[in-house]
Amino acid sequence: MIYLSNLFELEIKKDYTYLDQLTDKTKQYKVKVKVIQKARPKQSPGKKKCQQLILQDDKGNTMRGAIFGDDISTFEQALERNGEYEISNAMIQPVPQQFQLKDNEYQMNFNDRVNVTPLHGESSTHGPKFLSIAEIPRNDDTNKELLDVLGIVLYVGEIRSVRTGNKEVPVRDIIITDDSTQHPLIMCAWNDLAEMDCETFANWSKSFIITALTAVHVATYKGFSLASTMSTEIVSDPQGERAAKLRLWAEENQMLLRDRQAMILEARTPLKARIISTLAEINAKKAANTWQEQTHWIKITIPEANHCDLYFYMGCNNCGRKGIAEKGDTYTCSHCKDNKAIAIPRVTFTFIAVDKTGTKKFTIFTKEVETLFGLTSSELHSVATSDGATKLDEKINHIRSTELFLEIGPSVALNSSRLLSWVVRTISFE
C-alpha cells in the first residue's frame, strides 16, 4: 500500500502548475518557466534593493517575480534571462493594488528557500545571443522580442529629456556600427540607463570601444532604431568569439570607422554658417554614405509652381494623416489610434525645385506649405474652394519669382529600408 501511494505522489509531482493557476492560497506546486525579463536591480530611497523578473510558462501566461536585498546576488547566475527552470517553494503574493497591471495579479518572491532547477542543463539557451546589425529584424514595430546586439561605439550623446505621458524621462543615444552594414544604428538608453556611469564610454571619441547591448527591442524612432528595456545592460569590452572578431575588424578598419563617425558628428554638431549644396551634389548622393540625421541647405526657385499641385484633405490633428471625418469632428484615427483625434484642414504641395545645376521634385506638408504660401491651411482651403482664386494666383506668381532656401534631409526610409529620398525640413526666404 505504501509503495502504491508513493508512486501516486511521484506521478503528481511531475505535473506542472501553470502560472495562471497560482494564488497566495496555492500550496505544494511546481512550475516550469522561462525567464523572459530580468531587470537591472533597482534601489529606491528608503527601500530594500529589488530586482524584477518576468516569467513565462508553456501556455504563454506570464507572472512577475521579485528578488530582494542580498538574495539578488544569490540568484545572479541561478536565474538567467532566456533560461528555463523548474521552480517550487517560492512564495506567491498578491501584487499591491497600485502596481497591478491586470486584475488579481500575483507575483513570485525569490529567497534562499526557493528551489530552482535549470532545465536542459548547460543549455545554450541561457545568456545573450548576439546578432549583427544586419541580422536585426526591421519594419516591425510590433516586435517586442528582446535582442542582444554587439557593436562598435561611434557616438554617445548627451542626456536629453523626452515627455512620455505626464513625466519627463531621460534618454541618451548611443550610436553603433559593425562589419555587417554601412548604416550606423541608434540605441536609445532610457531612464536609469541614460544616467549610467559614463566612465564606461568616457573615451568613445578617442578609441573605438566594443559594446554589448542586451535585451533591447526594435523601435521606430528615426525609421529604425533600438530601445533599451528594464533588462538591458550595456557592457563595454565584452568577451567571446564574436566580440573578438569585431575587435580585430575595428583595428583593421580605423579609417572607415573614422569616416562613419565624422558623418554622425557633422550631423549632430550644428553649424554656425549655412553651407549651400547644389542639386547636382544632392542628386549624386547614395544611400550607403548618407546618414539619417544629415541635413543640407539648397538655394532654389520654383519657376513652374502651380495651384493644381496643392492637395487638400482633412487629417488627424495628432499624426497629420488623412481621415474620413468632417472638419472639426472628433474621431478615432486609424493610423495613430488616437480616439480623440480632431479632423483639421491639411494640405500638401508638390513642386520641382530648380538651381543652376539641376532639378529635384519635392512634396511638402501642412506646416511648410503654410510657410511657403504665407496662409494657414484653413485660409488655403477657403481661397482654393471659393472666390479666392485671384488671391491664390497672386500667391503662386509670387512663389514662382522668389528665391528660397530649403533645408532637406533623408526620409526615414533610409534607416527603415535603406532607400534614399529627400524631404524638406525647413523653408526659409533668406
Ligand SMILES: [Zn+2]
Ligand atoms: Zn492620427
